[in-house]
Amino acid sequence: MEFMLDTADTKAIKDLDTLLSIDGVTTNPTIITKSGKDPEQAIADIISILRPEQKMFVHVVSTDYDGIMAEARKISALRPENMYVKIPVTRAGLMAIKQCAKEGIHTLATAIYSAAEGYLAAANGADYLAPYVNRICNYTNGVAEVVRLLNMLSANNMKARVIAASFKNANQVNELIENGIQAVTVAPDVVTQMYNHPATELAVEEFTENWDKAYGRKTLFG
Ligand code: E4P
DSSP states (O other): EEEEEEEOHHHHHHHHHHHSSOOEOOHHHHHHTTTTTTTHHHHHHHHHHHHHHHHEEOOOOOOOOOOOOHHHHHTTTSSSSSSSEEOSHHHHHHHHHHHHHHHHEEEEEEOOOHHHHHHHHTTTTOOOEBBHHHHTTTTTTTTHHHHHHHHHHHEEEEEOEEBBOOSSSSHHHHHHHHTTEEEEEOHHHHHHHOOOHHHHHHHHHHHHHHHHHHHHHSOOOO
């Protein structure tokens, strides 16, 4: 499974890339605004810290077909490889995804709220599909809808990979990993929930304390 970070915070990306195995970074317009930087600079800063094999996903802002295509071609040219254009699955977006596939532009179909939207984007040639798990929960069970999409793709031998997004807690991520999700994109605060169980630190403190009491030091070798 691929593990992406859903953020434009370069400090958090560097920190988590040292700590964990990170396969790429996803952004969206709201995430870019939170960086407080000029948008082109924010994107360039992320690209500058990624290794070539790590994937980068940039979301278009235009909502009409011509605007989406113009942005998609520019985004795609920002890096020689592993550059993906995020396109929402609106009518204009679905048309653009189809055209991008013809032009060899890699896409991630985003703002997916139903398995049907994901299936149609996959049929149009999207490389990745991003269902918004937590936001789907406003309408139905988000995890179940993503599992339905996974089943639809596998039943039809479709090659698009599902990158589950919009997580608000670690348990939502866990449930999809259990169900064989191909990729997830997770915001740094939810990533922290995944590895930072308070009992882990307490267990280490207990071992150190017992060792110190017995041997008068806090290291294995004296
Ligand atoms: C996915 O690619 C989106 O950037 C993101 O996960 C949306 O999440 P949100 O619901 O936190 O805005």
